[in-house]
Amino acid sequence: MKRADIVVIGGSAAGLTAAITARRHYPEKQTLLIRKEEQVLIPCGIPYIFGTVGSPEKNLIPDAVLSKNEIQLLIDEVVDLDREKGEVTTAGGESVAYDRLILATGSLPAMPPVPGFDLGGVFPVFKDVAHLSHMQEELKGISDLVVIGGGFIGVEFADECRKSLQANVSIVEMLPHCLMLAYDEEFCTEAERLLRERGITPITDTKVSRVAGNDRVEAVELDGGNAIPAQAVIVGIGATANLELAMKSSLPIGPTGGIVVDRTMRTADARVFACGDCAEKISFFGGRPSPLKLASIATAEARIAGANLYGTRRENIGTIGVWSTAIGDTAFATAGLTESLAIRNGYSYVVGAAEAVNRHPGGMPGAYPMKVKLVFEKRTGVILGGQVMGDKAAGELINAISACVQRRMTADDIAVFQTGTHPALTASPIAYQFVNAAEAAIAAAR
């Protein structure tokens, strides 16, 4: 029987980062990572395989990172976990004893509860090279593609497929707007305008009633009776935690369907940790269960889990939710609560927004309008979240906002925040959007 001090199950963002962190913190411990995939896909890069990047092979996490960090690798599927013995068993018949175990088993694509999803040409998004290669083959030459789900994954798939296929591309979203769980309405409206400009048809406030066809999909039928022709359907409506092993070994499962962990990422079993999409999350705001699943949340959790294996070194402050995407050259990014989420969470709040070009003077190359909207708790002035739309540097500005959210900075703290600005890189210090949005909120609260 094999044995390793630390066994990590899962080789994607959470598993890999947990293993690296374990090695960094406990270099004297042997660390073994077990995963079922021959090759591991960069999860967030998957939609880009279908356009910009070109193939699954160009979107892989290189295994060199494992050897470089002296992490042993076993490619096999773990099918059983005996927590009493401290031992996992693989499909290949291997038994591996562990001293500490990290579950990073990820998630599986959710499927809507309507008929027709078993037809040929209907594709959930599995993080699997063969599946995605097959999907790419099947999409070639079609004239009508329907994407079900207008969240990040749906929007990114639609945009990328539109780039590479000579096809009509529609997105069907049941909420009033695409991306509505991530952004406030004014941002969603702009995103939809950009999608239309790029030849994509968002069909919002609309549910799918059935996927129709004989062997293969022929149309997507909508509530209300309309139907859209489709030779292929991509389903991007979210993901559910992969709990197979956790269930088999009777680990407690939380209200959003993740493995229950404490703030150190420890499960009910003191020797077993969980992180990433398979782990239950608690919101930074109010401490309620959080259904968010993002690779960046997974890696942050993995850096906590990996450090705590032999002693508590780090605690999870709760899930903030920081995300970004791009439609063409326009980036969209959010950290923490949007205005709509602040309402839903019962906060009294005040908002402030500011817009300016990201260069100064405006004639500098790369000048592009950039808007920042911030939400503050009304009584204390503490920031609850921020949204950015515009220049690609929004992808980093949102991390400045995230830092302020994590440290519960107030609107006044942010108004006098010491920023760096430069003509070729940002707005002017007078017009700097993040700071002025805070000033606007202070003025609005008066």
Next chain:
Amino acid sequence: MKRADIVVIGGSAAGLTAAITARRHYPEKQTLLIRKEEQVLIPCGIPYIFGTVGSPEKNLIPDAVLSKNEIQLLIDEVVDLDREKGEVTTAGGESVAYDRLILATGSLPAMPPVPGFDLGGVFPVFKDVAHLSHMQEELKGISDLVVIGGGFIGVEFADECRKSLQANVSIVEMLPHCLMLAYDEEFCTEAERLLRERGITPITDTKVSRVAGNDRVEAVELDGGNAIPAQAVIVGIGATANLELAMKSSLPIGPTGGIVVDRTMRTADARVFACGDCAEKISFFGGRPSPLKLASIATAEARIAGANLYGTRRENIGTIGVWSTAIGDTAFATAGLTESLAIRNGYSYVVGAAEAVNRHPGGMPGAYPMKVKLVFEKRTGVILGGQVMGDKAAGELINAISACVQRRMTADDIAVFQTGTHPALTASPIAYQFVNAAEAAIAAAR
């Protein structure tokens, strides 16, 4: 005699922002801004006039921002300040009574104490449209330009002039490297490599002994005996506070030559505030006098001064120093202390660095290597500063680092920092440089 509740002297970054902030916080008060310039230049944009932007007229702060904020404007030079009467007098013979006064008189270019700086063709950088237009005319057709001073201003001027002139461009810097007050050696070396690649000759570790010529400059003579031919010289060796009014009215001056202010930006006179380049600064690190002068520091101070005019609402936490520049497509940015500054300030410290491309997978368009180096106080793990080199988004990433510095986050806080990442915008969450640099520092401290 004229009268205004609030009088602001100076129309650049500090004065303008102070006036806007005063209006935001005290909308019932009349606010008058007095400045001597007909047109106000965007200060950080000045080097770019000489290449990318093309003329001073394309680098102006529009006066619309004054009218929009209901700020009155008087274009005239204030020549006297009587604090007992609460009154300023202008060169045009106007007297203006104030209830609260903000001094934002800025700085003047420093000149080195060596002979020849009065020759024709030698240009200090005054923030004045006519001066800069004249300078632009005089540079036309020259074959050799020498820039004295290899700080930001010198480097940016050299790069922009090289773009627009058919001339040999040299930078003479007395320190061992260009940009050495802003970055650690490895960043400076890369900056110098880029400058050379762009046809600029950095001459470092070298002092100017004399600017030679008859009426006009003909050469720059260096310590050691060498001389560089020059038909024009640009002097960018720093700036000294413009104290004329403060001295006339006997306001105390601090050790770095700025008007002494407390943490509310109030001078020794309870009715008089100062901010920006003319105000004395205290470092965030150790509370020592700080000689830094930046537009972004000026605006942060102005947002404090303007809010405190009729009651203390905001305090200055001390100057961190956040700056950025770009040489071609490569951005350089710093927040807080570099490793060399940490040594000079007597800190026991530990550093961590991480490098990765700013996209994932690396085949995404815009992929560009990006390096982050962080400096932490050894015993507490509190971050002292960070440097970023690479993608233009460094201009915003440095603001995330600045937020962490301001909130004295530790390496462990940053290692589990909740970031947003996206294939088209940033490194992957596994490789994210800021977080991995913190992890590297933790490993190094062990």
